Amino acid sequence: MKKLFVVLGICLCLCFGCAEDNRSPILPKAENVDSICIDFTNSIQRTEKQSIQDYPSAEEYGTINIENNGGMTTMFYYEENGKYYIECPYKGIYEIENNFEDMI
Numbered sequence: 001m002k003k004l005f006v007v008l009g010i011c012l013c014l015c016f017g018c019a020e021d022n023r024s025p026i027l028p029k030a031e032n033v034d035s036i037c038i039d040f041t042n043s044i045q046r047t048e049k050q051s052i053q054d055y056p057s058a059e060e061y062g063t064i065n066i067e068n069n070g071g072m073t074t075m076f077y078y079e080e081n082g083k084y085y086i087e088c089p090y091k092g093i094y095e096i097e098n099n100f101e102d103m104i
Contacts, residue, residue: 056078076089
């Protein structure tokens with residue numbers, strides 16, 4: 001669960017550097033970043049749904065790819081029945097309060 005918070009925190013921090021005119025984010029070099037920590041405990045909740053596929057079953061979804069230590073972590077975000085979710089394949093599906101795109 002802590003890994004999910006760190007991954008979401010990294011995504012949000014990366015996107016906060018974006019300007020409203022859709023310019024690319026201004027990011028520090030990876031070797032200059034020791035850690036990123038954001039508290040999502042009030043806005044994310046694990047669901048009873050299981051993630052049993054490589055991709056979500058939702059028709060439309062966004063993809064979050066994070067490179068770390070030579071590996072890649074992939075997560076997905078989507079809306080279903082008026083609720084917003086982040087899915088970590090084979091690990092879990094989490095409900096979030098707001099649309100992920102609106103949060104970034």
